Amino acid sequence: MKPSERDEWIQLKAGEVRDGLGLVIGVHPSSLPDHVPTHIHGIATVLSEGWSPDDLPKEFNGLYRLEVSE
Numbered sequence: 001m002k003p004s005e006r007d008e009w010i011q012l013k014a015g016e017v018r019d020g021l022g023l024v025i026g027v028h029p030s031s032l033p034d035h036v037p038t039h040i041h042g043i044a045t046v047l048s049e050g051w052s053p054d055d056l057p058k059e060f061n062g063l064y065r066l067e068v069s070e
Contacts, residue, residue: 007043012064019069024048027063035061 009028012018026047029037037044048060057067 007041024064024066027060031063032061 007025010018010021025040026038026045029035029044029046032046035046038047039045048066049058051058051066053068057065059065
């Protein structure tokens with residue numbers, strides 16, 4: 001997986017799909033207020049686990065599901 005050249009917050013509605021993300025770091029802390037965020041380059045993020053494509057599909061706290069697409 002290759003990260004994009006810039007960090008990007010994306011917003012998805014329930015059931016919406018987004019292809020071509022490459023690397024998902026985590027979610028905005030407002031989505032998981034009971035979790036302690038980690039600050040990366042001054043940006044607060046609730047981190048997901050470091051999954052490889054071999055580990056997918058994976059679900060993160062019921063907020064999103066990562067799958068490998070071709």
